[in-house]
Amino acid sequence: MKVTQEKLPASQIGLEIEITPEATQKTYEQVIKNLTGTVNIPGFRKGKVPRQVLLQRLGTTRIKAAALEELIQNGIEQAIKQESIEAIGQPRLRSEFDDLINNYEPGKPLTFAVAVDIPPEVNLVKYTELQVKAEEIKYDPSRVDQVLEQERQQMATLIPVEGRAAQIGDVAVVDFTGVIAKAEGDDPTTEPEPIPGGEASDFQVELQEDKFIPGFVSGMVGMNPGETREVSAQFPDPYANQELAGKPALFTVTLKEIKEKELPELDDDFAQEVSDFETLEALRASLEERYQKEAEDKTKANKQEALVAEMLKHVEVELPATLIDQEIDAMLTQTAIKLSQQGLDVKKLFTPEIIPQLRERSRDEALERLKRTLALQEVAKRESIEVTPAEIQARVTELLAQYPDEDIDEDRLQAVVEQELLTEKIIDWLIEHSSVELVPEGSLQPPAEADTTAPETEAQTPAVATESTAGE
Known part of the structure; x- marks a missing residue:
């Protein structure tokens, strides 16, 4: 089988596939044989319909269309295998099917064109020595007093x-x-x-x-x-x-x-009433630790987001339609699950009329998410960053211990944990190889x-x- 390739936009490969005369004749005859054994024509038993009668009753166009569908499907599968193409999604026929029917003659070569989505090539122009600014979130000791006062007000x-x-x-x-x-x-x-x-x-x-x-x-x-x-x-x-x-x-x-x-007195009795701590001092210490860690985590998240946002300015990638559609599907599924968990009727919210609008609104975010994911994967590939099975298992064990009564799919959990740990490692590596200047909270916000x-x-x-x- 002869196959000619050409590069197309949006991470596609165009294939021109030529089916041999022997294959076009053999498939046509096989379709006729199959129809002879299955079609019901008055006056004839199944399998005993004369060829000429079958052609007259069904018409050559219908038979050629059935043969063409099989030829195209088999031709695409063989071409992808023969050319070692890493195809994603369903190939799209570029030739007009009606033209193929008109030009199709059993026993003669058949040529048709298809487009195949392939994994995109990611060009990271720059991903090290990036210089960014990120807002530093500082721990505010007054938050502890505010929380305790709110609790006192509620118990008043x-x-x-x-x-x-x-x-x-x-x-x-x-x-x-x-x-x-x-x-x-x-x-x-x-x-x-x-x-x-x-x-x-x-x-x-x-x-x-x-x-x-x-x-x-x-x-x-x-x-x-x-x-x-x-x-x-x-x-x-x-x-x-x-x-x-x-x-x-x-x-x-x-x-x-x-x-x-x-208001109740701010003492050990109060601490025992509103928490599992025996003393007010222990409750304060716990709140301080909580809000200190919260501030640190927010600062780290700001650094990560600033760095990734800067890196994405230096990423060149053409995204195939298959990946975009898959990402939009995933986003809408996540939204539907959240709404369902809130007790809302998803079927009333996701109607056939609304879904196309939702997909269009989700497109820009899907593109951004895909670009981010592919860029991070490319960094991991270039720098040989990976997560060990021991690291994955340790985090899975920790999470299972936190939710002992939950029915958790461990295989699914392992996949999620692996992706999260890998992302953490990649971003940590990026931070180590770039410069992040911490600036006061709110200073980078637009008016x-x-x-x-x-x-x-x-x-x-x-x-x-x-x-x-x-x-x-």
């Missing part, structure tokens, strides 16, 4: 208060209704517009400004139980409910009760653009809340 007991007015830090029980305040020039005879979700009874308000829209809490400070007051406030812009964004509001608030928080979307908070009752309020 609400104690009714009498004989004084409401103040910041209290929890107030109120009834209120809200309307959109009239602006200058509005018709004074029209009724004010009620705020959707802007009313409640026996509602607990934690008197902290960041819990509600501006003005609502400050307007309540100084109120006494039984007092009713009109409080002016302003919805922020942006706001979750765009119809309310930036609008002034007027609330009629009746204070029914004041409570204050009684933040105004966010025109607000968190979805209008579902909380009342509409004035800006985040979850304190419970009992």
Whole structure:
């Protein structure tokens, strides 16, 4: 069989395959023989249909098409094997099938063209002596105090208060209704517009400004139980409910009760209540170690990402369609699994109409992920970086010990662990052979653009809340 190769774009090889006259005749005769034994034609028993009758009933075009499909399939398989081509995915026919049918004559040579995807060639122009900057995340000791204070707030007991007015830090029980305040020039005879979700009874308000829209809490400070007051406030812009964004509001608030928080002592008993540690000192030490490691890990991740991003600027690679489609498939599968685990109906989200749009949106990320993976693999290949079976087994054993009750596919786990360990080794090698300058956190971030979307908070009752309020 004669095969001619040509290099095509997007990591493809074009093959022009010439089938011998003997093969075109033999396949045609075999198709006729097979059809004779399987087709039902009235007046004839199976296997006894005369050749001429079969050709008249089925038509030569149908028989030639069946023979061609077999010739093309076998021809591609033989050509790939003969030329030792490392093909990926399904080859694509470049010749028009209708033209092949018209030109196909049994006993004469048949020539057709196909395109085959092959693994891409990765050209790493530069991957050592790279110079990058990465943000250093420093450990903030105040985080420990913040976490402990949050735990104290959550464990607080609400104690009714009498004989004084409401103040910041209290929890107030109120009834209120809200309307959109009239602006200058509005018709004074029209009724004010009620705020959707802007009313409640026996509602607990934690008197902290960041819990509600501006003005609502400050307007309540100084109120006494039984007092009713009109409080002016302003919805922020942006706001979750765009119809309310930036609008002034007027609330009629009746204070029914004041409570204050009684916080637990920050001592060993507290540590035992909120953790498995016996002493507050041990709990603090554990939190400090945790946040120090977290800062170190984030700094390391920043270094890795900065270095890989710089390396990708020096990578030249043409990606075949097969790999791109496989990467998009993997990304969508991962998304579907996560959504399913959250209890969402994936079939309703991944409809036949939506899937093409999802694939197109995923394309750029798929290209970036493929480029990154192939570049790292090329570094490993050039520098003979690999992971030993002992290293893989040690990490697998460690992970299995952490999840003793989980049903884990060990073969799948080993494959994932091997890839993760190899990636770690490659990036560590890149860091050793490059220069990474650590700079202060936030210094490499682009100027933040105004966010025109607000968190979805209008579902909380009342509409004035800006985040979850304190419970009992």
